[in-house]
Amino acid sequence: MTKAAVIGAGIGGIAASIRLAVKGFDVTVFEANETFGGKMQEFWLGKYRFDAGPSLFTMPHLVDELFTLAGRNPSDYFTYTRLDPITHYFWADGSHVKAYANGDKFAAEVNQQLGVPEQAVMDALAKSAQLYKGTADTFLHKSLHRLDTYINPDVLKALSCLSDLGLTTTMHQENAKQFSDHRFVQLLDRFATYNGSDPYQAPGTLNIIPHLEHNIGAFYPDGGIYAIAASLVKLAEELGVTFKYNEAVKQILTSGKSVTGLETSQAKYKADVVVSNMDVVPTYRRLLPNQKAPEKTLQQPRSSSALIFYWGIKRTFPELHVHNIFFSQDYKTEFEHIFKHKSISPDPTVYINITSKADPQEAPAGSENWFVMVNVPHNQGQDWEQLTADTRQAVLQKLNKMLKTDIAPLIEEERVLDPILIESKTSSFGGALYGSSSNNRMAAFLRHPNFSNKLKGLYFCGGSVHPGGGIPLCLLSAKIVGELAPAVHHVVNTPKHA
Numbered sequence: 001m002t003k004a005a006v007i008g009a010g011i012g013g014i015a016a017s018i019r020l021a022v023k024g025f026d027v028t029v030f031e032a033n034e035t036f037g038g039k040m041q042e043f044w045l046g047k048y049r050f051d052a053g054p055s056l057f058t059m060p061h062l063v064d065e066l067f068t069l070a071g072r073n074p075s076d077y078f079t080y081t082r083l084d085p086i087t088h089y090f091w092a093d094g095s096h097v098k099a100y101a102n103g104d105k106f107a108a109e110v111n112q113q114l115g116v117p118e119q120a121v122m123d124a125l126a127k128s129a130q131l132y133k134g135t136a137d138t139f140l141h142k143s144l145h146r147l148d149t150y151i152n153p154d155v156l157k158a159l160s161c162l163s164d165l166g167l168t169t170t171m172h173q174e175n176a177k178q179f180s181d182h183r184f185v186q187l188l189d190r191f192a193t194y195n196g197s198d199p200y201q202a203p204g205t206l207n208i209i210p211h212l213e214h215n216i217g218a219f220y221p222d223g224g225i226y227a228i229a230a231s232l233v234k235l236a237e238e239l240g241v242t243f244k245y246n247e248a249v250k251q252i253l254t255s256g257k258s259v260t261g262l263e264t265s266q267a268k269y270k271a272d273v274v275v276s277n278m279d280v281v282p283t284y285r286r287l288l289p290n291q292k293a294p295e296k297t298l299q300q301p302r303s304s305s306a307l308i309f310y311w312g313i314k315r316t317f318p319e320l321h322v323h324n325i326f327f328s329q330d331y332k333t334e335f336e337h338i339f340k341h342k343s344i345s346p347d348p349t350v351y352i353n354i355t356s357k358a359d360p361q362e363a364p365a366g367s368e369n370w371f372v373m374v375n376v377p378h379n380q381g382q383d384w385e386q387l388t389a390d391t392r393q394a395v396l397q398k399l400n401k402m403l404k405t406d407i408a409p410l411i412e413e414e415r416v417l418d419p420i421l422i423e424s425k426t427s428s429f430g431g432a433l434y435g436s437s438s439n440n441r442m443a444a445f446l447r448h449p450n451f452s453n454k455l456k457g458l459y460f461c462g463g464s465v466h467p468g469g470g471i472p473l474c475l476l477s478a479k480i481v482g483e484l485a486p487a488v489h490h491v492v493n494t495p496k497h498a
């Protein structure tokens with residue numbers, strides 16, 4: 001049987017293993033850690049359950065698609081509920097907005113709370129949908145790095161809205177052009193952080209992101225985000241995929257211009273196809289030391305990382321929901337701290353995810369599991385101990401004021417995750433959450449392709465390569481790999497007497 005080896009059991013690697021198994025490959029996934037999931041881990045602190053990494057789940061059909069592809073009924077493995085409201089937004093001036101799932105209701109709320117005309121909100125959501133529909137087939141669903149992508153009717157669709165693509169303006173410029181209320185602009189600008197970018201630098205094209213959350217929806221998986229990885233590993237194993245844990249890959253083996261397999265901490269394995277779900281920078285630096293690395297691609301600026309405080313809070317806050325945002329007062333300065341000064345603003349925007357709002361069993365009665373996150377630069381040798389201590393203080397001060405409660409005495413469990421830990425746990429270069437940032441208009445084209453144009457049989461998936469980071473894009477990267485990988489021709493044993 002034709003063998004495929006996948007390096008890493010992050011969500012992209014798991015999805016790629018399923019697609020290759022369905023295609024007929026004999027697939028083995030090698031994972032350095034003791035379990036699957038990569039950034040998508042879960043843990044308990046006392047009686048509080050936490051998803052360690054991703055918290056927002058959009059485009060669930062991309063998960064369902066994997067079960068359907070394998071001839072299974074998705075709901076036998078994985079179920080989820082649409083969130084409504086999606087997010088509670090809070091500003092220092094005391095205003096707040098509930099982002100309802102229904103567009104009309106959301107527009108009415110924005111009008112009531114911020115005075116923004118309802119029709120303008122609806123128009124912004126419609127424009128986001130139009131941008132998505134015009135561009136997704138070209139920019140997200142296919143390799144951007146193959147000629148046949150461009151000889152395709154979908155490209156004509158993308159070209160027809162080229163003037164509206166926002167490639168020459170920033171997200172912020174586009175949003176500020178449409179709205180005068182700085183709070184609503186901030187709400188829309190925030191979507192740049194969904195791929196670790198800066199709205200003051202990222203192209204207006206990224207204004208497709210609100211469509212995913214507001215028009216398609218935000219969802220909570222039963223069992224938490226971790227259930228996505230767990231249910232897909234169950235499927236992969238049923239399809240015959242082998243997972244080898246605690247087995248880090250040390251080198252990708254090659255002969256001439258083809259891959260021949262890989263070498264792990266324990267043995268050498270032959271493979272016709274190798275898929276790296278490891279961050280593309282260490283894939284070249286550590287696993288392919290004798291190959292010429294694509295320096296321009298590897299040196300693209302990294303996306304932001306995260307500083308997270310997981311807090312078990314012994315009280316409930318009825319004014320909070322699953323996703324909550326407490327905005328900074330000066331968004332531009334906050335992003336300058338992250339991307340220019342490589343530091344953290346003393347007044348950071350604070351995101352709190354509380355999954356016990358969706359599933360009360362995830363915290364003790366009368367308590368809540370707070371995942372408190374601040375966007376920070378990737379690790380470039382900063383003093384994280386000091387930055388963490390300062391930021392913890394700033395976050396507490398901000399929440400005390402905006403929630404009119406002294407938070408520190410309510411924290412009965414605590415753990416911290418910083419960029420150094422993210423890097424050491426997953427090999428993501430600098431602990432960046434989404435590979436390279438999208439802080440320039442060519443960023444989409446400068447991401448590493450999903451295949452190697454130097455080594456036959458070598459493919460790439462996951463957040464550091466095309467089309468980008470975040471659960472949906474990692475799943476799409478695996479889909480592209482599945483489509484690019486060669487067809488498997490099995491030798492059919494015909495009965496002797498036939």
Ligand SMILES: Cc1cc2nc3c(=O)[nH]c(=O)nc-3n(C[C@H](O)[C@H](O)[C@H](O)COP(=O)(O)OP(=O)(O)OC[C@H]3O[C@@H](n4cnc5c(N)ncnc54)[C@H](O)[C@@H]3O)c2cc1C
Binds near residue numbers: 013031058426427469
């Ligand atoms: C704090 C945080 C918050 C986030 N929030 C969101 C969110 O709300 N919504 C969203 O959609 N996304 C979010 N993301 C991003 C999302 O989690 C990632 O884009 C996605 O999970 C990355 O998946 P991946 O396939 O790239 O693999 P990764 O998760 O990066 O996993 C790679 C795997 O490869 C393994 N590996 C590395 N090197 C080797 C080797 N040499 N040999 C064997 N195995 C190796 C690693 O151990 C790891 O398990 C967040 C991420 C973090 C960290």
